[in-house]
Amino acid sequence: MKIFEYLVVGSGCSGAMVAQTLVEAGVNVTMIDTGISKDSDIKVPDGDFLDLRSSDPDQYKYFLGDKASGVSWGDVGKGEQITPPRQHIVKDVEEYIPLVSSTFSSFESLSYGGLGTGWGLQCWQYSQADLKAAGLNEAKMRKAYQVVGNRIGISATDDDAGQYTIRTLKDYQPSPSMDKNHRYISDLYESKKQALNKQGFYLGRTPLALITEDKDDRRGYGYHDMDFYSDNDKSAWRPWIAIDSLRKQRNFEYIGGVLMLSFKEQGDKTIVTCMRTADQQLVTFSCRKLILATSALGSARIVLRSLGDSGTKLPLLCNPYSYIPCIQPHFFGSGAEREKLGFTQLSLFYDKDHSNIGASVASLYSYQSLMLFRIVRHVPLNFVDARILMRYLIPTIVIMGIHHPDHASDDKYLKLVDAPESPAGSQLEAEYVLSDEEKREINSREKAFMRTMRGLGTYSLKKLDPGAGASIHYAGTLPFSQKREPFTLSSSGLLHGTRSVYVADSSGFNYLPAPGLTYSLMANAHNVAEGLLHNG
């Protein structure tokens, strides 16, 4: 049997980064991945949202999907923004990697490029205190943030929130232009910022993995407002862009269509057992170094299957999240806007005690390209009058998505249980319950956010709680530890108790700061690869 030198599992953000670092160093890398690709029947034309709406007879294919599969009904749930061209992100997840829970709703992916295919692109750096609490080495992380930033291309602004967003980042492109809703908030903030800063609020442009100037074969952002449907110009960085590029290298091999189940160390090699998804047959691979980049839940699942027993409980971190639709009366009936942006444009940080640790963050989005039908079902009117009203109201809508930090506790955990009905034979069971104190703190912070936004001309309508797990920010399942305990990682990502199994995703984070973790998990993945190259 062929023995692979470096076997990377997973093609998401961390898998792409770990593989790129290794490939650039000249070693032979093989990536195994389930790699479900997008539905080739859904072609999204290269054009502006408003132009396509009035001219494309096939627009229903990407706006609604086959048999209107992209039209949700019922209460608000996770992944509301997953549009038909991106529904492959969640395909087959319930069958192959099930997770059951009455308190936690997970969001995982088996797609080519993983969850990064629908990532919101926020690239916030963690503060010194946040990095320390998470168990990450600050000097190495700052260096890695820059390396990753240069690879993916970041647009940013060094503004009032720079101490919470870009921090030490250099060599970034200018932020995209703001639309009218965000300009309005930003202008009002400028006139009130001294008072707001005293209360711990800082507003600034969100650093995004979105290029505004051409870079290699990627085009600068074209303001087509089709960000929820296509990546035609590749201005938004996605893991598949990196993997596609790596596949052209001689020292990189991609093997799709396999789901990793478990590993076993045998002498100086590691045997990896996988299931071929085409025929559900088991296949094995042999490697010298195994690098898991399958997300905090995926890596926990594989490690528990390989080393655990039914009694083993692993910690689970997840940013509590809620979103609040708001209106800006100033823009009532102001019509459609061209050159809009589907991504978040501003971030509002609430650092109550000015400590730069444990801050909460609200990402602000305007609303247009997700269409009227998605929002009209939440309006308590008959559909005829709701449609008429919403045509005037949509230009006023700003969505505030608030993330809070998370700490481990005995009431937040995962375990593996048998699942005979799943081809994998087992499933994760999760429990995630916030303490009363955590709930009180979250509630108080959200009220403060709503109050502040009122002062910025943006009025909250209703808080929507999509439930635990909806932030899609998971971490801490195999925490960093210097004690070499089972189910923990060394600072270099080595799984304690193994000789050559590394974890390069967010599983190691001991604490989960509120700002989105993707940029940090990519930086950590780069560091795991660097460690392997220098010490492995």
Added chain:
Amino acid sequence: MAVELSTNTEARLFSRYLIGREANKQVLGLYRDALQETGHMDRLDQALLRFALKHPLSIGYLDAGLIFYKPHSELRHRLYLMLAILEAQAEYSALFLPKRRTFLYIAFLVWCGIRSVFKAAVGSILVRSIRP
């Protein structure tokens, strides 16, 4: 064939109710496809749908009345599907895109508000009177 005809009739009625226009051929086909994915209807849902199709003028009142009585009813689900399908049609897109206000818009919105409340009040009585 009979099922197709009745689905087409339903689609035409819903389109006329929602935007005051006849559904085009593509909309009829898309609506038929979308209905294949809808779930099981309970007896009340069936009765409401039958009533709405038999008395098209009642659709607006039932739609409004069901918001509070049974917001996830099958009738409202089907109306919602039709609304989404119409929105994703180039022919009707102008009826869904953000609109600029005119000097009469406040009077128009007040009228819509009064009409909504009236429909909801009549609708809630009507919904309660329909038995499975």
